[in-house]
Amino acid sequence: MSGFLFQLRGELRKLFSRKRTHLGFAAFLAIELVVLALLRLPKVQRSLVRVIEGAGYTAADYLSGQTLGLMIMLSTVFVLGALYLALVGGDVVSKEVEDGTLRMMLCRPVSRLRILGLKLTACLIYTAVLTVFIAATALATGYLYAGGGGLFVFAPSEGIFAIYSASQGLGRIGLSVPMMALSLCTITALAFYFSCLQMKPAAATILTLSVLFVDSILKNIPFFSGIKDWFLTAKMGAWVMVFEYRIPWEFMLEQYIWLAAINLTLLTLGYLSFSARDFKG
């Protein structure tokens, strides 16, 4: 195991030394600042106040750092998260094949399963780090702008409308972060799967995004509302359920079991394809 950890350290050094890896962090920080700037516009402020006060609460208490932080997370995580996870996950194997560095790795007495295991673990760590970064910076920017206060949750597509005190709100946001990371792992698994196939890194990234966008488009077609839960992006949205007053654990567990099964299938197929390939220039 220590050998694995030592090799993982090298894999992580490789991953985090690349400029492309850090693009996601920079992009999230930039978009958070843009969203925050837009939220300051009087027109947007009025709209927010109207929704909170329409529910019978005082806007001053709930137009807080937590509320803004969550709004930023909800509005950015799936579009930008998908983009950067697909970029990193789609590159992780296929770029090394393209550059010839994978051939150098395969000259060593290391199994293909171990190589994929190292790369997948590094990608999952990146997913977790990016998720924590998104949540922390969204919350920090929210607090910087609006300061403390309770949490107001308004997610109409998930049918969630809730109000929490500052401490309860922080607890729910804290709970949502690992759930969000788990959801995002499916994007990583999808990109990783495509990366294991015989294709260019850009193709792996584009295919991952295509699958997610098509899935999301289909999910939002009104006639498909009865089968909405079948779609991948709907299952990935399960993390938002932690903001329900009574968290539907059973439903969430079911969604995450589905996601785990999908991830496992993708990774197995990726491994089978990778292990059957001949590597020769």
Added chain:
Amino acid sequence: MSAMVSLRSLSKSFGRRPAITDISLEVPAGEIFGLLGHNGAGKSTTFGVLLGMVAPDQGEAFIAGHSVQKDRQRALANVGAIFETPSFYEYLSGWENLRFFVSLSGVDVPRAELEAAVELVGLKERIKEPVKHYSHGMRQRLGLAQALVPRPRFILLDEPTDGLDPLGIREMRTMIRRLRDEFGITVMLSSHLLSEVEQLCDRVAILHRGSLVFCGQWKADASHWRFACEPTEKAGAILAAHGLASHGELWAAPVEFDPANVVTALVREGVQVRGVGQVHRTLEDFYLEVLKE
């Protein structure tokens, strides 16, 4: 001497195109062995099979007695390799690249061993720089350094002198010789620079269109002679009658060959002899001859 490398009836096709067909050969421990052939002859496929990167359709490859196909990790445990152009992570330093690739061997390599390899290939001054600033020759050296750690018993070098300047070629040649002479490492290499192979290798194998057309010590052939005579047909018949065998423009002579007798015979038969000379038949001559046959 026991075989360090053993290829047994290897065949591999990519789609309908056969890449190698029924290749069998052995490389004894302590030998420098050259694998030759035109582009597309099957050298890379053979190396790929030997490193477990290409799965053969038939046959098996063994390194130090371990089957590459059945027990790849054990077979490659004592192998260092540069397969095709050495590629590195451009944004990492040479040292970081070295450490990463070495970590994949799964053994704890002391820092001193890494430093010794870096020193051996002459990269000590530049090893902390990012690889993107390295010249082609420096990348080749780094490739060799990573192949040398942990210390292998067998090293496989695919075009080790490719793209090097004359000085670099000479240094690489010296280094390869040192690997065998000082460290007892068995070396298998491929190169299009036949003069290099000639100077380095004990034995060679020649592949042509995926088949093994020669494997052995080419230097053990009889000495060769060049005759400048007119008319050539008549001269050829006389030379053949004296036991010389035609090898293109050259003639292979038997051990008891006496050039004075042959020249006398040629003159006696009215052949104009403009020149006679003993020729050192190069590996290139031999290679082209074998492929012509």
